[in-house]
Amino acid sequence: MQPAQAPRRQSLLELRVEIPASIYIGSGVALIAALLFVWWLVTALGFVPPLFLPAPAAVVKELFNQISDGALWLDVKASVYRIMVGWVISTLLALPVGILMGNFKFFEGLFEPFIDLFRYMPAVAFVPLTILWMGVGDSQKFSILFIGTFFQQVLMIMDNVKNVQIDLIQISYTFGLSKWEVLRYVVLRAALPGIWDTFRITLGWAWTYLVVAELVAANVGLGYRIMRAQRFLQTDTIILGIIVIGVLGLITDYAFKFSYRLFFPWVEGKRG
Amino acid sequence: MSDPKLEAKNIWKIFTPRKGEQVVAIENLSLTVNENEFVSIVGPSGCGKSTFLAMAAGLDYASSGSLTLGGSQIQGPGIDRGMVFQSYTLFPWLNVTENIRFALKKRYLSDTEQNRLVQQHIELVGLQGFEKLFPAQLSGGMRQRVAIARALVYKPDMLLMDEPFGALDAQTRMQMQELLLTVWQQHRITVLFITHDIDEAILLSDRVYVMTARPGKINAEIQIDIPRPRTAEVELSPRFAELRRELFGVLRTKI
Ligand SMILES: Nc1ncnc2c1ncn2[C@@H]1O[C@H](COP(=O)(O)OP(=O)(O)OP(=O)(O)O)[C@@H](O)[C@H]1O
Numbered sequence: 001m002q003p004a005q006a007p008r009r010q011s012l013l014e015l016r017v018e019i020p021a022s023i024y025i026g027s028g029v030a031l032i033a034a035l036l037f038v039w040w041l042v043t044a045l046g047f048v049p050p051l052f053l054p055a056p057a058a059v060v061k062e063l064f065n066q067i068s069d070g071a072l073w074l075d076v077k078a079s080v081y082r083i084m085v086g087w088v089i090s091t092l093l094a095l096p097v098g099i100l101m102g103n104f105k106f107f108e109g110l111f112e113p114f115i116d117l118f119r120y121m122p123a124v125a126f127v128p129l130t131i132l133w134m135g136v137g138d139s140q141k142f143s144i145l146f147i148g149t150f151f152q153q154v155l156m157i158m159d160n161v162k163n164v165q166i167d168l169i170q171i172s173y174t175f176g177l178s179k180w181e182v183l184r185y186v187v188l189r190a191a192l193p194g195i196w197d198t199f200r201i202t203l204g205w206a207w208t209y210l211v212v213a214e215l216v217a218a219n220v221g222l223g224y225r226i227m228r229a230q231r232f233l234q235t236d237t238i239i240l241g242i243i244v245i246g247v248l249g250l251i252t253d254y255a256f257k258f259s260y261r262l263f264f265p266w267v268e269g270k271r272g
Numbered sequence: 273m274s275d276p277k278l279e280a281k282n283i284w285k286i287f288t289p290r291k292g293e294q295v296v297a298i299e300n301l302s303l304t305v306n307e308n309e310f311v312s313i314v315g316p317s318g319c320g321k322s323t324f325l326a327m328a329a330g331l332d333y334a335s336s337g338s339l340t341l342g343g344s345q346i347q348g349p350g351i352d353r354g355m356v357f358q359s360y361t362l363f364p365w366l367n368v369t370e371n372i373r374f375a376l377k378k379r380y381l382s383d384t385e386q387n388r389l390v391q392q393h394i395e396l397v398g399l400q401g402f403e404k405l406f407p408a409q410l411s412g413g414m415r416q417r418v419a420i421a422r423a424l425v426y427k428p429d430m431l432l433m434d435e436p437f438g439a440l441d442a443q444t445r446m447q448m449q450e451l452l453l454t455v456w457q458q459h460r461i462t463v464l465f466i467t468h469d470i471d472e473a474i475l476l477s478d479r480v481y482v483m484t485a486r487p488g489k490i491n492a493e494i495q496i497d498i499p500r501p502r503t504a505e506v507e508l509s510p511r512f513a514e515l516r517r518e519l520f521g522v523l524r525t526k527i
């Protein structure tokens with residue numbers, strides 16, 4: 001009997017080939033750990049003055065301060081609330097408009113020039129206008145988050161809908177379905193994973209607009225905390241704020257990725 | 273022969289792209305498919321086969337000419353015709369059973385009747401044991417089996433097939449041809465079958481139309497007089513070789 005041939009040794013760098021989970025996750029964690037180490041090293045050896053880059057320990061200390069005096073919790077609550085409301089309003093509007101644009105050329109022709117015009121306008125430039133129109137309350141923050149998110153989101157949802165294979169639509173017609181039934185049972189169903197991914201990406205963008213939204217006329221929020229710390233050169237507070245925003249963004253991102261796998265186990269390319 | 277089921281008279285199809293020149297995809301095409309007859313169209317790539325089939329399915333319209341099904345003009349798609357596409361067209365979010373069942377939506381049958389029909393057609397195409405798998409977990413051949421079952425389950429009068437086995441490897445393709453042959457010989461139904469494979473056309477059909485390259489038109493019509501029931505064995509018969517030579521001749525002269 002011939003001995004079984006050993007499988008060809010695979011390198012970690014094969015095109016689109018799965019690698020062991022330990023390496024996949026381990027390498028990502030290791031990179032962040034390495035960055036933290038370098039951060040610690042350059043501050044501990046005094047290469048950089050603490051005013052420019054505080055030591056990790058200073059940031060951790062600031063974290064505990066903010067936890068104990070409750071400021072962190074208040075900021076997180078205010079910011080998460082603003083992002084959620086701003087993003088949900090944007091999404092509730094972008095969904096129908098994007099779906100209409102993706103399905104009907106008429107609506108694409110109607111809305112696309114308008115959206116293209118707006119989507120290159122910087123959201124930060126709308127800050128004075130929104131204050132003028134909305135005052136200094138939360139609705140001004142929502143509107144900045146909305147402006148930052150909506151126009152891109154509509155176009156992405158339109159593309160998600162357009163990416164549905166035309167053959168799937170045609171075959172559905174041969175089963176006797178009306179166009180509204182095809183829209184409901186086939187197009188939207190087929191576009192859903194893509195739309196879910198658009199949700200994930202646009203919610204991520206909403207986080208990046210947080211500082212802009214809380215730039216002025218705020219007295220609580222993670223973005224506000226960063227802007228205020230800038231005035232007093234509290235670099236440790238700034239870095240803490242940035243890291244907290246990053247971590248919260250990461251959490252929402254993973255929540256979407258996880259639910260994607262839960263909701264759409266059938267998506268091509270994921271066997272089993 | 274019996275009555276014509278599908279009748280195409282002087283069909284023209286001209287595409288007018290927004291930019292560029294007009295494309296005459298189909299030029300003056302006339303053909304008939306009789307009740308319970310298996311008819312194939314062979315022709316080189318780009319000659320307009322899919323375009324014609326889409327018109328028969330009611331998914332596209334002729335620029336001029338008349339296309340009738342059972343004597344009345346084809347107005348649009350409907351459940352009197354079943355279709356199997358060149359590409360895989362299963363709904364990726366539905367498993368095998370649900371994909372087949374989806375086609376029954378507009379038949380308004382009781383649940384038990386639906387289950388019975390779906391199960392019967394799963395067995396017909398030999399997919400027992402794979403009922404709960406999603407399309408992404410199926411091989412190409414299995415996907416086309418589901419597509420065939422799905423096109424038959426709602427009992428259309430006519431089956432339109434656009435190179436259903438074109439994307440399969442030679443061996444799977446042969447299995448699928450035999451499967452279709454058996455299924456069709458058990459349940460006679462009018463079939464219009466598109467292929468560019470001459471052997472496949474001869475093996476399956478009662479009659480074969482040959483189309484020429486752009487602009488697509490019918491160049492010849494050949495009766496396949498090999499007796500039924502057939503199996504893949506007939507490919508070894510002398511009559512098969514003769515017919516193949518004849519078809520080859522026609523296809524070559526006009527390219
Ligand atoms: N929407 C369109 N606009 C312009 N030209 C088109 C359009 N659809 C098809 N054509 C042209 O019509 C011709 C016939 O196309 P069709 O898809 O029917 O070919 P086919 O015979 O099915 O080819 P294949 O065997 O490769 O599937 C091709 O030359 C194609 O370029």
Ligand SMILES: [Mg+2]
Nearest residue numbers: 321322323358
């Ligand atoms: Mg084709």
